[in-house]
Amino acid sequence: MLEIHNISRSYTGSSQTHTVIDHLNLTVCDHDFFVIVGPSGCGKSTLLRLIGGFDRPDSGSLLLDGTEITAPSKDIMMVFQSFDQLFPWYTVLGNLTYAMKKAGLFRTLAERKECARSYLSMAGLSGFENAYPHQLSGGMKQRAALARALSLKPKVLLMDEPFSSLDIATKKALYPIVTAMAAQTGCTILLVTHDIHEARTLGSHIAVMSRQKKGISAVFSKEAMPEAETLEKMLEENA
Numbered sequence: 001m002l003e004i005h006n007i008s009r010s011y012t013g014s015s016q017t018h019t020v021i022d023h024l025n026l027t028v029c030d031h032d033f034f035v036i037v038g039p040s041g042c043g044k045s046t047l048l049r050l051i052g053g054f055d056r057p058d059s060g061s062l063l064l065d066g067t068e069i070t071a072p073s074k075d076i077m078m079v080f081q082s083f084d085q086l087f088p089w090y091t092v093l094g095n096l097t098y099a100m101k102k103a104g105l106f107r108t109l110a111e112r113k114e115c116a117r118s119y120l121s122m123a124g125l126s127g128f129e130n131a132y133p134h135q136l137s138g139g140m141k142q143r144a145a146l147a148r149a150l151s152l153k154p155k156v157l158l159m160d161e162p163f164s165s166l167d168i169a170t171k172k173a174l175y176p177i178v179t180a181m182a183a184q185t186g187c188t189i190l191l192v193t194h195d196i197h198e199a200r201t202l203g204s205h206i207a208v209m210s211r212q213k214k215g216i217s218a219v220f221s222k223e224a225m226p227e228a229e230t231l232e233k234m235l236e237e238n239a
């Protein structure tokens with residue numbers, strides 16, 4: 001379980017301090033597909049960086065299974081928006097086996113390859129194991145990045161607008177794959193998006209972040225999820 005207690009984070013510029021997150025609290029349960037939406041600049045990426053241990057709060061604490069998050073670790077992986085997150089000099093399979101080796105997973109290359117193939121199959125990339133990243137479409141690159149991250153068996157996967165550069169048809173084709181991968185691996189997922197349709201399609205929960213509140217203004221479970229129009233309105237109100 002991920003527990004965020006009363007965290008605050010400010011950035012100090014040349015003349016003033018800008019508080020982005022102010023006493024934010026949030027609990028994300030194991031296996032949740034937790035989607036964070038919010039107006040531009042409200043601090044969504046800042047929050048993901050804090051959860052990932054890439055940044056530290058000025059006050060408050062973040063706990064994963066009761067242990068404070070103080071630095072990046074193999075328990076929490078991140079997938080970004082950029083199509084350039086794969087190593088261009090490795091094949092798709094090589095990207096996964098190299099990451100596994102670095103993470104100390106499996107003793108032999110054969111074991112790593114077998115595991116990598118199963119994650120690539122989940123991502124719908126069977127047959128592309130020997131392709132290089134430049135030979136893949138944007139959607140395929142994001143699926144490969146997702147497969148690579150999940151193959152490292154993190155407890156939590158953070159995704160910062162991973163699909164926002166994809167066209168609508170590609171995104172729609174990707175959602176069932178992402179949902180199936182989340183279910184099959186059981187990984188807890190936190191996804192930041194601007195796309196309300198994406199949030200409603202993928203999320204087991206949706207949290208709305210607010211610029212005025214500098215925190216979370218509402219959390220909805222799948223059963224109580226508002227219509228897209230209502231969510232859009234909430235985003236406008238929280239800008």
Ligand SMILES: Nc1ncnc2c1ncn2[C@@H]1O[C@H](COP(=O)(O)OP(=O)(O)OP(=O)(O)O)[C@@H](O)[C@H]1O
Nearest residue numbers: 011012020038039040041042043044045046047194
């Ligand atoms: N390293 C930094 N130094 C100074 N200010 C920063 C830094 N990182 C973020 N900010 C500021 O903090 C605020 C929140 O930024 P953040 O990127 O977390 O928001 P966001 O909700 O992810 O935005 P967007 O939806 O546009 O990607 C912005 O005003 C941004 O300029």
